[in-house]
Amino acid sequence: MNGLGTLTTKLKGLSYSHKYTPPLLITGILLAAHLSFGILESYPKLITAITASFATELVLHRLIVGTWRDLSSAYISGISVGILIRSPQLWPFALCAMISIASKYVLRYKGRHIWNPSNFGVVMMLLLAPQSVAVLSIQWGNNMWAMLIIWVVGSISIYRLRRFHICATYVISFLAFALVRSWMTGDPYIAEIAPITGPMYQLFIFFMITDPKTTVQSKWGQYIVIVLIAFVEMILRINEAVYAPFYALFIVGPIAMAAELWYKDRHRDHSEVPNQHS
Amino acid sequence: MEVRKRNKILLALFFAVLLATPLILSNYEQWTGRSGLALDRQNALDQYGFYLEDVTEEWGVDFVHRAPSLDKQLDHIMPQIASVGASVSVADFNNDGLQDFYVTNSARGTSNALYKNLGDGQFEDVAGAMGVAGVNTAETGVSMSSVWADYDNDGYEDLLVVKWGKPLLFHNDEGEGFSRVSLGPEFPEWINSNTAVWFDYDQDGLLDLFMGGYFHESINLWDLETTEIMPESFEYAQNGGRKFLFHNLGNGKFEEVSDELGLVSNRWSYAAASADVDGSGYPDLVIANDYGVDELFLNRQGRGFVNAGEKAGMGFAPKSGMNVSFGDVMNRGELSIYVTNISEPGVLIQGNNLWVPTSGNSGGLSFRNLAGNFGVEVGGWSYGAQFGDLNLDGYLDLYVANGYVSARKGTDYWYDFSKVAGGNQTIISNAKNWPDMEGRSLSGYQENKIWLNDGAGKFREVAGAVGGSLELDSRAVAMADLNNDGTLEVLVATQKGPLKIYRTVAREGHSWISFRLEGVESNRSAIGARVEVVWDGNRQVQVVQSASGFSAQNQRELHFGLGRSEQVDHAVIAWPSGKTDTLEQPETGQTHLIKETKKQS
Numbered sequence: 001m002n003g004l005g006t007l008t009t010k011l012k013g014l015s016y017s018h019k020y021t022p023p024l025l026i027t028g029i030l031l032a033a034h035l036s037f038g039i040l041e042s043y044p045k046l047i048t049a050i051t052a053s054f055a056t057e058l059v060l061h062r063l064i065v066g067t068w069r070d071l072s073s074a075y076i077s078g079i080s081v082g083i084l085i086r087s088p089q090l091w092p093f094a095l096c097a098m099i100s101i102a103s104k105y106v107l108r109y110k111g112r113h114i115w116n117p118s119n120f121g122v123v124m125m126l127l128l129a130p131q132s133v134a135v136l137s138i139q140w141g142n143n144m145w146a147m148l149i150i151w152v153v154g155s156i157s158i159y160r161l162r163r164f165h166i167c168a169t170y171v172i173s174f175l176a177f178a179l180v181r182s183w184m185t186g187d188p189y190i191a192e193i194a195p196i197t198g199p200m201y202q203l204f205i206f207f208m209i210t211d212p213k214t215t216v217q218s219k220w221g222q223y224i225v226i227v228l229i230a231f232v233e234m235i236l237r238i239n240e241a242v243y244a245p246f247y248a249l250f251i252v253g254p255i256a257m258a259a260e261l262w263y264k265d266r267h268r269d270h271s272e273v274p275n276q277h278s
Numbered sequence: 279m280e281v282r283k284r285n286k287i288l289l290a291l292f293f294a295v296l297l298a299t300p301l302i303l304s305n306y307e308q309w310t311g312r313s314g315l316a317l318d319r320q321n322a323l324d325q326y327g328f329y330l331e332d333v334t335e336e337w338g339v340d341f342v343h344r345a346p347s348l349d350k351q352l353d354h355i356m357p358q359i360a361s362v363g364a365s366v367s368v369a370d371f372n373n374d375g376l377q378d379f380y381v382t383n384s385a386r387g388t389s390n391a392l393y394k395n396l397g398d399g400q401f402e403d404v405a406g407a408m409g410v411a412g413v414n415t416a417e418t419g420v421s422m423s424s425v426w427a428d429y430d431n432d433g434y435e436d437l438l439v440v441k442w443g444k445p446l447l448f449h450n451d452e453g454e455g456f457s458r459v460s461l462g463p464e465f466p467e468w469i470n471s472n473t474a475v476w477f478d479y480d481q482d483g484l485l486d487l488f489m490g491g492y493f494h495e496s497i498n499l500w501d502l503e504t505t506e507i508m509p510e511s512f513e514y515a516q517n518g519g520r521k522f523l524f525h526n527l528g529n530g531k532f533e534e535v536s537d538e539l540g541l542v543s544n545r546w547s548y549a550a551a552s553a554d555v556d557g558s559g560y561p562d563l564v565i566a567n568d569y570g571v572d573e574l575f576l577n578r579q580g581r582g583f584v585n586a587g588e589k590a591g592m593g594f595a596p597k598s599g600m601n602v603s604f605g606d607v608m609n610r611g612e613l614s615i616y617v618t619n620i621s622e623p624g625v626l627i628q629g630n631n632l633w634v635p636t637s638g639n640s641g642g643l644s645f646r647n648l649a650g651n652f653g654v655e656v657g658g659w660s661y662g663a664q665f666g667d668l669n670l671d672g673y674l675d676l677y678v679a680n681g682y683v684s685a686r687k688g689t690d691y692w693y694d695f696s697k698v699a700g701g702n703q704t705i706i707s708n709a710k711n712w713p714d715m716e717g718r719s720l721s722g723y724q725e726n727k728i729w730l731n732d733g734a735g736k737f738r739e740v741a742g743a744v745g746g747s748l749e750l751d752s753r754a755v756a757m758a759d760l761n762n763d764g765t766l767e768v769l770v771a772t773q774k775g776p777l778k779i780y781r782t783v784a785r786e787g788h789s790w791i792s793f794r795l796e797g798v799e800s801n802r803s804a805i806g807a808r809v810e811v812v813w814d815g816n817r818q819v820q821v822v823q824s825a826s827g828f829s830a831q832n833q834r835e836l837h838f839g840l841g842r843s844e845q846v847d848h849a850v851i852a853w854p855s856g857k858t859d860t861l862e863q864p865e866t867g868q869t870h871l872i873k874e875t876k877k878q879s
Binding site: 060063064086087088089091092095098099102103105106124125126128129130131132133134137138147185186187188190191192194195197198200237240241242 | 285286288289290292293296297299300301303304511512513622623624625626627628629647649650655656690692693694696697698699700701702705706710711712713714
């Protein structure tokens with residue numbers, strides 16, 4: 001009884017931080033998909049991506065900031081790379097993870113990194129090593145249930161993080177722009193919306209476009225940026241870019257971030273000027 | 279402050295190196311001039327030990343494949359549906375010691391061709407005279423491949439034509455003609471099959487027949503009742519055709535036993551081949567499935583099959599399997615299995631599989647995919663592949679056919695293809711959801727690969743440098759010594775294109791030996807017999823097969839390059855019956871005709 005009481009006391013002492021929701025969610029999605037369909041072609045590839053991600057984060061943070069860093073963000077980047085990158089070779093997994101993490105420390109504007117790390121890494125690999133790398137673009141399994149479960153669990157988790165509006169805006173925008181594409185190309189509407197039924201989009205929507213560090217802060221800004229991403233994606237899709245969403249986020253995301261940072265900085269400068277005079 | 283600045287410079291350098299790495303790795307061969315070499319015959323002989331010469335026209339072969347024209351509801355994606363059917367299978371049908379070959383056509387009303395080797399560097403199409411030409415009809419469907427074997431042990435190779443339609447078996451009437459065999463009710467009226475394998479699964483001396491379905495057998499592609507005919511998933515589909523296993527009863531009759539023996543699967547089978555991969559003495563079956571994993575069915579003493587692919591490490595990563603070929607790539611006396619898949623830069627990099635047997639932790643049968651380590655991973659949209667020692671250096675080389683749909687140059691259907699291929703089953707499985715191809719190419723104009731085995735665990739691509747470049751949509755590949763000069767010619771059947779024959783010219787000073795086997799207690803074609811040749815510290819194993827590769831069959835003779843060695847220590851022949859014959863120091867530079875000795879009673 002005493003033991004149980006102690007355990008209860010200890011559990012009460014634990015607190016759950018919402019920052020662990022995304023890592024737990026992506027782990028859950030991975031486990032569910034792998035146990036159902038065996039989506040991981042090999043464990044070494046995933047482990048390589050996560051290990052490279054951890055190592056890069058630890059070393060660079062220590063080198064640049066001077067302290068050790070919490071690895072939850074590196075974990076998401078590593079696991080995203082492990083799932084998204086498709087290559088029969090091992091080196092692209094390590095390299096993509098390292099590029100992703102390193103981009104956070106190198107490509108900064110006004111003290112913030114402006115690219116989503118794994119988005120940057122994936123796009124760089126597609127641009128620089130197309131002979132060796134592709135990105136996950138097929139279904140996991142062949143039934144609707146797995147997809148629905150991931151959408152529902154993902155949506156609930158994202159809702160608790162108060163970022164569901166970003167996902168919903170993107171999905172609505174994608175479906176609307178798909179209609180435009182279908183009208184323009186003459187291809188069936190269902191063919192235009194087919195990609196969003198795949199896991200690539202689930203990862204893109206739940207973990208890339210909602211990344212708190214690389215999305216603008218104002219809610220209206222978020223709506224506008226997401227619609228812009230979907231719009232640029234439409235343009236890229238009309239030009240037959242297979243991995244259009246990644247390129248769209250790669251282009252729009254940092255521009256929006258930089259614009260907001262610049263605007264805030266300028267606004268602060270302006271608001272500080274009268275004070276100096278007063 | 280200085281330290282921070284230094285660290286930032288280091289960081290920038292580190293980042294630059296990271297970004298430069300993929301560029302360097304991907305372009306290393308190009309920059310170092312290790313690829314894209316043009317043909318210089320003397321240089322090819324000096325550097326690689328051989329070159330290839332296109333002799334198709336010179337040898338009198340002018341066959342051009344025509345693709346089927348299917349139901350109009352498929353018009354918008356016809357090139358990708360009607361993308362197979364060009365096949366080639368080699369056999370000496372008249373036992374004159376010269377290799378002949380049969381090629382298939384796939385449009386209704388077209389003729390298949392049987393090229394008889396006249397022995398003077400000329401071939402003559404005798405299919406019409408022999409009664410095996412006009413087999414592509416509305417009633418019985420069209421040809422997809424063919425496979426030879428002496429199913430009735432009368433000493434002549436019989437011919438099975440595999441179809442999207444009704445399979446046809448032709449009995450070889452002592453090399454003078456063929457008569458169609460009435461297949462019993464056990465055979466399906468219609469099966470959309472691309473692969474069949476003759477093998478004696480129960481070792482009773484009679485060849486049995488495996489057939490794998492691609493599209494479901496309920497579908498008549500010329501008269502669709504529904505457009506829901508496509509795979510339900512790009513890599514996890516199980517709505518393809520069923521498997522058939524016909525047990526040869528010995529009286530010209532067959533009994534269908536697939537369910538009874540556990541050979542049950544509805545994956546989209548594109549290719550299959552058989553060899554005893556677990557050393558049980560019974561032939562196993564390896565199946566390459568499009569839209570799914572490779573399957574390994576282990577034969578349990580002829581009494582049943584166990585689907586052991588996943589347990590053996592093969593049936594885990596789903597890809598787009600198109601080919602099965604066996605080769606002892608390291609001269610270790612073990613067969614590796616080569617399965618081709620799809621690789622398109624920046625879009626889909628599945629990589630081909632080279633399943634190499636390894637010692638598993640549990641001691642059971644285990645394979646690892648070492649295609650990357652050996653350098654035979656990234657081909658293209660790959661179809662047929664064959665192992666053969668082209669330069670006679672004692673190591674098996676590899677020819678791989680590539681190219682899916684070569685339509686308008688400069689166009690690409692990949693974007694639309696990937697859009698739907700990534701969709702849920704309700705989308706991907708319905709042909710009407712697939713965007714119109716509008717004459718666009720899809721992984722078209724890809725070059726075939728010739729990978730030269732260096733004997734040290736690496737293959738090097740040399741197609742351009744040895745004159746083997748071919749950009750047509752290649753499907754089936756077969757190897758055979760067509761001119762009896764001790765080197766293997768390469769035959770390539772191309773979709774909607776000509777059959778190509780490449781004569782091989784090898785550097786002088788390399789030797790060879792080959793074996794033509796005839797079973798007595800074993801099936802007369804000796805299919806399943808295993809020959810191990812030991813020479814100069816090397817040993818290599820090959821197995822007599824029927825089907826091999828994709829829609830192809832090599833010559834039945836087993837051909838070994840010996841390098842500079844003039845002598846073979848011994849050759850051990852393990853017959854399917856369990857009998858073993860050993861030849862001590864057989865002469866090199868010739869084909870040995872070996873008849874199975876009878877068991878001592």
